[in-house]
Amino acid sequence: MIVNNAEIALTAVAPSGFPKDGKPEVAFVGKSNVGKSSLINTVLGRKRLARTSKSPGKTRTINFFSVDDILYFVDLPGYGYAKVSKSESAKWGDMVEGYLQNRSQLKMIFLLLDIRHEPGSNDIMLYEWFLHYNLPFTLVATKTDKVSRNQIPKHLGVLRRSLGADHPPVPFSSLAKQGKSELWRIILDKCEISVL
Numbered sequence: 001m002i003v004n005n006a007e008i009a010l011t012a013v014a015p016s017g018f019p020k021d022g023k024p025e026v027a028f029v030g031k032s033n034v035g036k037s038s039l040i041n042t043v044l045g046r047k048r049l050a051r052t053s054k055s056p057g058k059t060r061t062i063n064f065f066s067v068d069d070i071l072y073f074v075d076l077p078g079y080g081y082a083k084v085s086k087s088e089s090a091k092w093g094d095m096v097e098g099y100l101q102n103r104s105q106l107k108m109i110f111l112l113l114d115i116r117h118e119p120g121s122n123d124i125m126l127y128e129w130f131l132h133y134n135l136p137f138t139l140v141a142t143k144t145d146k147v148s149r150n151q152i153p154k155h156l157g158v159l160r161r162s163l164g165a166d167h168p169p170v171p172f173s174s175l176a177k178q179g180k181s182e183l184w185r186i187i188l189d190k191c192e193i194s195v196l
Contacts (some may be wrong), residue, residue: 009066024191030112032078035142139169
């Protein structure tokens with residue numbers, strides 16, 4: 001899909017600040033520095049819409065990006081960053097869990113995992129939480145350009161087995177734009193949007 005217009009629409013920390021127009025939403029979640037902002041920018045065909053940073057834990061709010069005025073991309077704060085205090089971490093949990101569990105407009109959650117590393121305890125906990133609450137989600141293995149092409153299937157297998165997942169994650173690279181069309185196929189299908 002070619003995106004004509006994408007912009008930050010709202011930044012919120014509580015439901016009172018969420019969009020009220022009822023448009024479908026797809027959310028992106030993962031540990032700090034997993035490549036969420038880069039993925040969002042790549043999928044939307046933008047360079048700096050979602051802010052990327054070398055410092056983990058940059059996103060502290062729920063950011064809603066309006067996409068062609070038909071849906072929202074929702075950038076959730078990264079988790080598992082060691083320098084965040086326990087109270088800050090608890091706030092993250094309440095804010096993000098509240099959004100994920102109670103948002104009727106949410107059509108798909110993309111759980112991002114770094115292809116180079118086995119899932120951590122936070123990744124596994126979130127994965128099991130999605131299953132428990134029967135939330136719609138897709139696993140995405142980011143940074144595939146950081147491993148050799150012939151090693152990608154092996155790494156995807158490790159992620160799948162570590163989580164006990166039914167399907168391997170969608171391989172994604174912001175650099176090579178690998179996985180972009182697959183993610184759009186999932187988004188359009190789940191949001192019931194047809195592109196002419």
